[in-house]
Amino acid sequence: MGFLWSLIVGGVIGAIAGAITNKGGSMGIIANVVAGLIGSSIGQALLGDWGPNLAGMAVIPSIIGAVILVAVVSFFFGRKDA
Template identity: 55%
Template sequence: MGFIWSLIIGGIIGWLAGVITGRDVPGGIIGNIIAGFVGAWLGTLILGSWGPDIGGFSVIPAIIGAIILVLIVSFIMGKTRNKRDT
């Protein structure tokens, strides 16, 4: 049950990062879950593990890390999309 809870929280964190940045996470629900997990790892790596802990995620660093990840991915996707169009 803990793994399912982690998937749900990871998906919510990825979705929230997309809402805050105003950019879509590629891949829909699976993309949100991946962004949540990778963002949590990135945020914990950069900011440490502080703040409320839900489902094994330190929420505030996870959201900040997911926002950074969404911005980087959307920047890269925008650059590759521009190259394909030209």
């Protein structure tokens, strides 16, 4: 059950990051989960483990880390509009 809870929280964090960066429409559910989980690791490594915790993830640093991840990935792999 803990693994499922982590996926759900990761998906929500990824969706919030997508909404903040205006990239949420182009990201699917799996991309939201991956962005949330990896962003959580990045955010907690950079900012520490403070604020409210859900499923072992510090929510605020996780969202900040996911925003950074989504912004960097979309910068390098985003569509080039002519």
